[in-house]
Amino acid sequence: MTVTESPASRAADLLSRPFVLNGLTIPNRIAMAPMTRMFSPGGIPGEDVRSYYSRRAGAGVGLIITEGTYVGHDSAGESDRVPRFHGEEQLAGWAKVAEDVHAAGGTIVPQLWHIGMTRKPGSAPFPEAPVVGPSGIRVDGTENAGKAMTQRDLDDVIGAFAQSAAAAERIGFDGVELHGAHGYLVDQFLWERTNRRTDAYGGDPVSRTKFAAEIAAAVRETVSPDFPVIFRYSQWKQEAYDARLADTPEQLEALLTPLAAAGVDAFHASTRRYWIPEFEGSDLNLAGWTKKLTGKPAITVGSVGLDGDFLSAFAGQDSPLKGIENLLDRLERDEFDLVAVGRALLQDPEWAAKVLSGRLDELQPYDAASLKTLS
Numbered sequence: 104m105t106v107t108e109s110p111a112s113r114a115a116d117l118l119s120r121p122f123v124l125n126g127l128t129i130p131n132r133i134a135m136a137p138m139t140r141m142f143s144p145g146g147i148p149g150e151d152v153r154s155y156y157s158r159r160a161g162a163g164v165g166l167i168i169t170e171g172t173y174v175g176h177d178s179a180g181e182s183d184r185v186p187r188f189h190g191e192e193q194l195a196g197w198a199k200v201a202e203d204v205h206a207a208g209g210t211i212v213p214q215l216w217h218i219g220m221t222r223k224p225g226s227a228p229f230p231e232a233p234v235v236g237p238s239g240i241r242v243d244g245t246e247n248a249g250k251a252m253t254q255r256d257l258d259d260v261i262g263a264f265a266q267s268a269a270a271a272e273r274i275g276f277d278g279v280e281l282h283g284a285h286g287y288l289v290d291q292f293l294w295e296r297t298n299r300r301t302d303a304y305g306g307d308p309v310s311r312t313k314f315a316a317e318i319a320a321a322v323r324e325t326v327s328p329d330f331p332v333i334f335r336y337s338q339w340k341q342e343a344y345d346a347r348l349a350d351t352p353e354q355l356e357a358l359l360t361p362l363a364a365a366g367v368d369a370f371h372a373s374t375r376r377y378w379i380p381e382f383e384g385s386d387l388n389l390a391g392w393t394k395k396l397t398g399k400p401a402i403t404v405g406s407v408g409l410d411g412d413f414l415s416a417f418a419g420q421d422s423p424l425k426g427i428e429n430l431l432d433r434l435e436r437d438e439f440d441l442v443a444v445g446r447a448l449l450q451d452p453e454w455a456a457k458v459l460s461g462r463l464d465e466l467q468p469y470d471a472a473s474l475k476t477l478s
Contacts, residue, residue, distance in 0.1 A: 110428055111461035117434050119459050122165075122441060124400055125368045126329025127277050129210055129441070131165040132434065133455045136404050136445035137214040137280070137335075139170045139185060146173065146187030146228060148196040153203045159448055160209025163455035166441065167209055168280050168333075168371070169200075171216035173228075174263040178235045179217040179288075181226035188213050188267040198274040205275070212278040212333065215267050217260060219288025220249050220297065221341070235288075237298040237305065237314075242286040242342045244296070257304070257314060260288070265321040268332070278331030281318060284373045286340030289315050293348055293358065294340070308349075308357045316365040323366025333402070334362055335371035338389065344375070352382055356396040363397045370397065371443065374405035378429050391438035403433070404443035408454070409469050422446065422469035427458075 108116070118132045135156075143152060156167050173180035175189030187193045197213065204211040220236035234249030235256055241248045252260075268279045283289035291297040292314040298305050304313050315334070322332055340346045349355035359370065372390035374381075381389045390403035410425035430442060446469045447454045457465045 109461075110426065110431070111463045113431055114427060114458050114463060115461040117431050118442065122400075124278070124333075125331040126327075127210060127331050129165040130208065131163065131455075131459065132441050133164050133458070134166040134168055134402060134441045134443040135159055135164045135448050136443035137168045137170050137282075138445055138449055141182055141184035143186035143196075144184055146183060146185065146190065146193050148186045148193075148200055152186070152196070153200050156200055156211065157203035157207045157209075158452045159455070160204045160211070161207035162453045163459045164209055164444075164448065165455075166277075167204055167211040168443065169211065169213045171214045171282055172197075172267075174215050174217055174260070174267045176217060176260050176263040177229040177232035178219075178222060179260075179263070180228060181218060181222045183227040187228070188215060188270065189263070194270055194274055197271075197276075201275040201277075210277040212276055212280050212331065213267075213271050214280040214282050214335070215264055215271075216282040217263070217288040219291045221287060222249075224249075237292045237300055240291075240297050240299065242291070242294075242297060242340045251300070257317075261314075261318050261321050264318045265325040268322040269325045272326045272330050278333060278368075279322065279326070280333040280335055280371060281315075281322065281367075282335055283315050284335045284337035284371075286342060286346075289318065290336065290340065293336070294346065296343075296346070308354060309361060312358055312361045316361040319362055319365035319367050331368045332366055333369045333371055334367040335373055337373035338381075339373075339375060350382075352392055352396060355392060359393060359397050363399055367399065369400040369402060369440075370394075371402040371404065372439075374403070377403045377405040377407060377433075379405075387438060388433070391433065394437075394439055400441070401439040402441040402443050403430075403439040404445065406446075407442060407444045408447040408466060424466055424468050427463075 122129045172186045172188040222234045239249045239251045338347045370393045372393045390401040394401035409422040
């Protein structure tokens with residue numbers, strides 16, 4: 104008689120396996136997805152932020168990907184409460200975060216971020232800075248809403264990403280993630296509706312990838328060869344959920360190949376629901392296609408353990424539990440390598456410990472009020 108492994112023991116077995124990403128050994132397959140919460144006054148992560156991340160690392164999260172952190176370019180952000188990854192005080196705060204996460208047994212990478220044309224004029228932390236993007240066009244199609252970037256602007260932003268990556272290695276982080284998703288600056292270059300440039304950074308898909316590839320190459324050159332560089336991207340945008348960078352696997356391959364060649368070690372493929380196939384004729388999700396086309400490790404994300412996408416959560420909606428059997432099936436056949444968990448970990452710091460020890464019956468539905476806490 105064949106004994107079928109229970110979902111709980113299967114989850115524990117599959118997710119507890121270590122994974123080596125470039126020179127970094129991640130103790131298991133669970134990552135914490137980046138989630139912006141604006142709890143860092145002056146852009147400085149304090150003791151509460153240290154506790155927030157180290158608590159989740161201590162409860163079994165293998166890889167912490169921090170909330171988005173602004174790179175050292177005045178136009179990068181629009182809040183003085185979002186952490187920054189430049190400046191003496193800011194980096195000193197982040198060094199303590201990394202130290203505490205390591206002491207708790209986890210690994211950690213900062214997500215480096217520039218919001219581009221989503222910024223509102225006059226926003227903190229640098230109100231006089233202009234709103235910049237590839238063509239001065241917002242994701243919602245508003246034209247002449249900001250400044251089309253000059254070559255000097257491009258070079259300054261590329262340098263800012265590289266400097267923040269170098270700082271991450273210097274103060275003890277385990278790698279970096281470059282935010283190229285959700286309609287922010289790097290993604291604005293990738294998407295034809297916001298990138299209408301006629302120079303080398305616009306036009307066909309490969310040309311639209313040039314800016315992102317130059318950032319990746321500059322980061323790769325600045326850090327050690329075995330320091331992991333992750334690139335997060337998405338099809339959808341904050342104000343255009345149906346947007347697509349690629350309608351076919353061939354188009355996706357054209358987009359990702361220059362990034363892999365530039366030194367990206369892994370791709371974090373952001374979707375709203377991980378179980379939805381990306382292209383017709385295949386069950387592979389976006390992370391699965393990414394790994395297949397590039398040969399690079401891939402991270403999946405999107406409503407893990409919950410029924411309902413995270414955008415509804417930000418609108419104040421709760422989410423019921425959803426089984427992870429489909430996730431385990433995909434992980435078992437190596438469709439992707441790591442699983443990023445967002446709201447479930449925000450709701451329950453012990454989520455990873457429960458899953459890794461087979462206590463699926465103790466998982467909780469998502470309460471949108473948890474967005475307001477640092478527990």
